[in-house]
Amino acid sequence: MTISATPDDQTWFTQFRMGLWPTFGDNVKFPRDEKSVDQFFRQMTPDTGEFDxxxxxxxxxxxxxxxxxxxxxxxxxxxxxxxxxxxxxxxxxxxxxxxxxxxxxxxxxxxxxxxxxxxxxxxxxxxxxxxxxxxxxxxxxxxxxxxxxxxxxxxxxxxxxxxxxxxxxxxxxxxxx
Structure with a gap:
C-alpha cells in the first residue's frame, strides 16, 4: 500500500493514553526523559498493507x-x-x-x-x-x-x-x- 510521508507519531502518545502530546498525564509512570520518549516513538511503524x-x-x-x-x-x-x-x-x-x-x-x-x-x-x-x-x-x-x-x-x-x-x-x- 502507499505509505504517507506525513509523520503521525505524536498521535500514538495520546492513543496509548500517556497524555496529550507533549504533556504527560499526572499519573503516568512512563519515564519522561528525552531518551525514553525517543525510544517510545521509535517503536511506531506504519501500516504497510491491508489488515486482512x-x-x-x-x-x-x-x-x-x-x-x-x-x-x-x-x-x-x-x-x-x-x-x-x-x-x-x-x-x-x-x-x-x-x-x-x-x-x-x-x-x-x-x-x-x-x-x-x-x-x-x-x-x-x-x-x-x-x-x-x-x-x-x-x-x-x-x-x-x-x-x-x-x-x-x-x-x-x-x-x-x-x-x-x-x-x-x-x-x-x-x-x-
Missing part, C-alpha cells in the same frame, strides 16, 4: 499447528484476529487479550454500534454461534490500562477506548471494572 483478518488467522493457525498448544496473547488491533485464531485453532488453550480493539459476539446478539469521537465507530463483530461457543470454552483474561474515561471525551482516542469498554463490560457477568 482471514490471512492473519490462517497464518497463525498454521504456525500453531507446527508449534503445538499455546496461550495466545493479543494486543489492541491484534485482538481482532486473536479472537478468530482462538476460535479456529485447537492449539489455542487460552487467550490473554490486552486492550483488544473489539470483541466478537454470536450472530443475533451483536450490540448496537457505540458512537465515539474517534473516526471509526466502536462495534462488535458477529460470528456464527457454534464458533463463538468454541471461544467460550477457553479461559480468557482481558486487561485494560489506566486513563480510560467513563464518560464521553472530546479526545477521540480516549473516547474510542471508553467505547470499547462500554461494548464489552456490561455484557460480561461477573466482570469487575
Amino acid at each position: 483478518v482471514p490471512v492473519i488467522t490462517s497464518a497463525l493457525v498454521a504456525a500453531l499447528a507446527e508449534s503445538g498448544p499455546a496461550s495466545l496473547v493479543s494486543h489492541s488491533q491484534g485482538g481482532i484476529p486473536g479472537w478468530f485464531i482462538a476460535m479456529a485453532s485447537e492449539n489455542v488453550e487460552s487467550v490473554i487479550a490486552i486492550e483488544p480493539g473489539t470483541f466478537v459476539f454470536p450472530e443475533g446478539e451483536l450490540p448496537d454500534v457505540i458512537p465515539t469521537k474517534y473516526p471509526v465507530p466502536v462495534q462488535g463483530i458477529a460470528v456464527p454461534a457454534d464458533r463463538f461457543e468454541v471461544l467460550t470454552r477457553k479461559p480468557i483474561a482481558i486487561y485494560f490500562g489506566d486513563n480510560i474515561p467513563s464518560e464521553p471525551s472530546e479526545v477521540p482516542a480516549w473516547d474510542f477506548w471508553r467505547g470499547v469498554l462500554e461494548l464489552r463490560f456490561p455484557r460480561c457477568a461477573g466482570v469487575a471494572d
Whole structure:
C-alpha cells in the first residue's frame, strides 16, 4: 500500500493514553526523559498493507499447528484476529487479550454500534454461534490500562477506548471494572 510521508507519531502518545502530546498525564509512570520518549516513538511503524483478518488467522493457525498448544496473547488491533485464531485453532488453550480493539459476539446478539469521537465507530463483530461457543470454552483474561474515561471525551482516542469498554463490560457477568 502507499505509505504517507506525513509523520503521525505524536498521535500514538495520546492513543496509548500517556497524555496529550507533549504533556504527560499526572499519573503516568512512563519515564519522561528525552531518551525514553525517543525510544517510545521509535517503536511506531506504519501500516504497510491491508489488515486482512482471514490471512492473519490462517497464518497463525498454521504456525500453531507446527508449534503445538499455546496461550495466545493479543494486543489492541491484534485482538481482532486473536479472537478468530482462538476460535479456529485447537492449539489455542487460552487467550490473554490486552486492550483488544473489539470483541466478537454470536450472530443475533451483536450490540448496537457505540458512537465515539474517534473516526471509526466502536462495534462488535458477529460470528456464527457454534464458533463463538468454541471461544467460550477457553479461559480468557482481558486487561485494560489506566486513563480510560467513563464518560464521553472530546479526545477521540480516549473516547474510542471508553467505547470499547462500554461494548464489552456490561455484557460480561461477573466482570469487575
